[in-house]
Amino acid sequence: GYAAGYYAYLWSEALAADGFAACMADGGMTRQNGQRFRDAVLSRGLTQEPMEQFRAFRGQALDTQAVLKRRGLLS
Numbered sequence: 001g002y003a004a005g006y007y008a009y010l011w012s013e014a015l016a017a018d019g020f021a022a023c024m025a026d027g028g029m030t031r032q033n034g035q036r037f038r039d040a041v042l043s044r045g046l047t048q049e050p051m052e053q054f055r056a057f058r059g060q061a062l063d064t065q066a067v068l069k070r071r072g073l074l075s
Helices: 002-025 031-040 050-058 065-070
Strands: none
Touching (some): 002 031, 002 050, 031 050
């Protein structure tokens, strides 16, 4: 129901915030960062677990600090 959908939305927001933070820490929205995302996530489809794909792109597990900062819960 609604709760499951909202939970999935929160996870996608956390992934987007952490992925964006990773790109900004590595030079911003560059061709190299885009290619790294394409190679690790987009080109894989559902051939791997999605969190494994994210970990391959990010180089580490999801860090929820980025989404907390985005929501104004951390300074």
